[in-house]
Structure formats: C-alpha cells, structure tokens
Amino acid sequence: MITNENIYKSIKDKGYKLTKQRQTIIETLLKHRKEHLTADELYHHVKDIHPEIGLATVYRNVKMLCDLGIIETLNLNDGFVRYELAPTTKKHRHHHLICTNCHRVIEVEEDLMDSIEQLFAKKYNFKVSDHETKFYGLCDQCQQGNKAKG
Amino acid sequence: MITNENIYKSIKDKGYKLTKQRQTIIETLLKHRKEHLTADELYHHVKDIHPEIGLATVYRNVKMLCDLGIIETLNLNDGFVRYELAPTTKKHRHHHLICTNCHRVIEVEEDLMDSIEQLFAKKYNFKVSDHETKFYGLCDQCQQGNKAKG
DNA sequence: ATTGAAATTGAGATTCATTCTCAGGCATAT
C-alpha cells in the first residue's frame, strides 16, 4: 500500500527536500489514483489546495517522481502525458485496456507477459526488463450500449 | 508485400489526389521501411528528391496515411512521433523491443497476444481490437557488450 | 532558535513539434 508518508520518506532518503508543494502534489496524486491526470489537470487540482503554485513546479515534480519510480507516465496519443502511481509490488508496469468508444482506461495489475518475454529471450536474445502495453477495444458497458442501439 | 503502386491505388480509391509530393513521401517511407522515421527525418529525406516540399505537407500526408491505415505511429516517449509501414497481413500492430542501451528497435511481427486478449475478454468483458506494445530491455549486442566490460 | 548553503519555487520567457491559414497551384473528371 502506497501512503504519502512512504513517499515523503523516499524523497528525503534521496536527499530531496520536502516542500509544501511536493506534499500537495503527492497528496493530490494519491487522492486521484487511477485517474491518469495530465500535468495540467494535476496543476488545477493542486491549485485548489495551494493556489499560489506554478505550473513549472508541477512539471518539475512529476519528472522527479518519475525518476524516483514513484509515478509512471501513460501516453494515450492525445497530445498529453498522463501520470499514475507506479505499482508497488511489481517491477513491471501494469497494462491498460483503453475503450475506443468511451475512452475509459482499465488497469490490469497482473503481469501476464512472462511467456512472451521468455520467447523474446530465446528468439532474439532480448532480455526484457520492463514493458508498456495498451490494448484498444470495447469495454463491457460500450458493448452493451452498442447492442441496445443495434 | 506492400508496393508503392498498391498504396497509390488505395489513395485514388479513397478519392484523394495522387500528387508528386505524396508519391515521394510514400517512396521514401518504403525505402526506409523499419527505420521509424520522425516527421522531420522524413521531411529531410523527401527534400533530397523533391527539394521544394514543405514540412506541413509531410505532416498532412503522414496523417492521411495513418487514417488510411497504410502507416502507423510509434511513440518512444522522446518527444517525437515516429512512422512505420503498417503490417499488411495482420489486423494487429507488431510489437517493439526497445533496447534501453543502444535504442535499437526490433520489430516482432507475430501477434502472440491471443491468450492474453482472451483473458481480458473473460475477466473484464473487454473486446480487444488492437494493441500497442513496447518491451524495454537489452538487445543481444548490448548484453554482450556489457559482458565484455564486466 | 538561528544561520548559512543549497535546493526549490513562481512567473514569465522560451523552445519546438505540430497545426493552421490562405493565396496560388495542380490533379482529375467532364
């Protein structure tokens, strides 16, 4: 379980200072976990609590949190980089099921790529250390919506 | 097998005009297949053959070729969108093995995701229609380079 | 608690990939 105290400790352990802005950014990321916020969305949420924060500070801090492995980026090819908390227990990123109709994003925590990655090791002698996957299709709700229409 | 004539036909069939610029862009993409060119790299290659072309024309045409399903985008999270020929025989995109050391990109044409996509269908009732995957790690050459060093 | 050094911040300027605008040019059907 990720808590803000865990993250604060990581930051101080790495020699970074724990500023009010950082705390607010981290609290906001935790509060909106699984929402895949863009930098600008995060900025506006943080502004509600800490109105004098600057956009550059948000960018600087998400970059730092990425470097520390606390958050990860998600690129939905819509022109924005999105941020989400990294899984704590696994070294690999989780998978994303992206609905092409309603744009919902479903997280899959299970790894599921072991056999494929073994195949890559055998066939190409490529040693996978991380992966980033997106599966596009129709979610449960949108399949039912389409049925209702048709 | 993709040929420029095939692509020209697709373009005319869709009601688009076959301009010199389009032909040159397509020829260049075919010539540099598997190179994952950025828009700017493509622009400079095309300029060698057709010096008066504008960058906007390159952007307009890669967008059109994407819409037609002739090329696909690849995002390596380095600030550039890259373009590659779409596979002809499969509906799904191919996989990319990305070496974190030398930044080489290896294409994997096999699909290999059937069982995982079936699992998503069962567990989440999510019907996958396409996927986009990146596997980060060390390629054959770079593993050997590391051994030599150590 | 105070201090000092270094990290951090806010604001605005800047960068740079990509898109937009628009007048002129060219492909294609007739």
Place this chain on the structure above:
DNA sequence: ATATGCCTGAGAATGAATCTCAATTTCAAT
C-alpha cells in the same frame, strides 16, 4: 482544355513542456 475543388508552400500560430533567474524555503549544523 477547362473548371472544380483538393493540395501545396510559407510562414504564422498553437500549446505542452522546459528554461531562466531572482526570491524564497528547507534542513543540517550550530
């Protein structure tokens, strides 16, 4: 060939992300 309307080139515009820099804040050592 010619007319229609799509296409192009050039440069301006957009906008996410980064950079700059003076002022502020954190934190370890007093």
